[in-house]
Amino acid sequence: MLRGMATVNYFADDLEAAKDWYSEFLGVAPYFTVPGGYYEFRIGDYQAELGLINRKYAATTPDRPGGQIVNWHVDDVAATFERLLEMGAKEYEPITARGEGTGFVTAAVVDPFGNVLGIMTNPHYLEILAAARPE
Incomplete structure (x- = not known):
C-alpha cells in the first residue's frame, strides 16, 4: 500500500x-x-x-519533459506559477480549475533543468493538515 x-x-x-x-x-x-x-x-x-x-x-534521458506530474500543494497557485515563470521556468500546463467549484486548481512548469514541477491548491490536503494539527 x-x-x-x-x-x-x-x-x-x-x-x-x-x-x-x-x-x-x-x-x-x-x-x-x-x-x-x-x-x-x-x-x-x-x-x-x-x-x-x-x-x-539517470537510468534514461528522455528528449523532452513528460511522464508523471507530482503536484505540490501551494496556497496561491497563480502567484506561485507567476514566480516560477519569472525565475525562468516554462509553462507546461496552464492554471486549470479541476471540477466546477471544488477548489482544486493545478498548473505545471518545466524547470530550467528539464523537470516537470506541478503545483496545486488542494482542499483535501488542507483537511488532512487540519486534522493532523488539532487546536
Whole structure:
C-alpha cells in the first residue's frame, strides 16, 4: 500500500545551478548533500523530500519533459506559477480549475533543468493538515 510521498527526485545536467535555483524558489538550503551527485531538501508541512540528482546517474534521458506530474500543494497557485515563470521556468500546463467549484486548481512548469514541477491548491490536503494539527 502506498502510504505517502517520501522523496521526489529531479535530474539536472548542472547540479549546482539546480541547487541554487531550488534554494531560491524554496527559500531553504539543502539539508543533505553528496558533492557532485545529490542535494536533498525537506519542505512543506510534512517535510517531504525533494532530491536533485546529477543527470549522469539517470537510468534514461528522455528528449523532452513528460511522464508523471507530482503536484505540490501551494496556497496561491497563480502567484506561485507567476514566480516560477519569472525565475525562468516554462509553462507546461496552464492554471486549470479541476471540477466546477471544488477548489482544486493545478498548473505545471518545466524547470530550467528539464523537470516537470506541478503545483496545486488542494482542499483535501488542507483537511488532512487540519486534522493532523488539532487546536
